[in-house]
Amino acid sequence: MFFDKLAETDKQREEMFKDVHLIEAALDTDKTIISLDDNTARKFFALGSDEFEELKYIVWVNPDRPEETAIEWLENGAPAENQRMLGFWKKHDV
DSSP, rough: OOOHHHOSSHHHHEEEEEEEEEHHHHHHHTTTEEEEEOSSSSHHHHHHTTTHHHHHHHHEEEEEGGGGGGHHHHHHHHOGGGGGGGHHHHHHOO
16 A cells, blocks of 8 residues: 555554545545544654655645634535645644
8 A cells, every 4th residue: 555655654654544434435536634643643644645646736634723714614615725725734734
């Protein structure tokens, strides 16, 4: 799988494997993920977005983080805002 090339350790590979189905579903649909995962797979996929261009534009929102204003974002039609994309997120939060 593509994430095998991104993972630097077996632990990273394991964390990514748990959520790779989210990435696959996002790529096949609207490129959006809503997940409580923040500091594991999200971080690793964000870091890998430089190598795999298709990851850059996946929107990942954690509804448990108040600063991500998930409810307001959903009420506004869930726009694909840069700060929510993996390619942008990593530059600020990793």
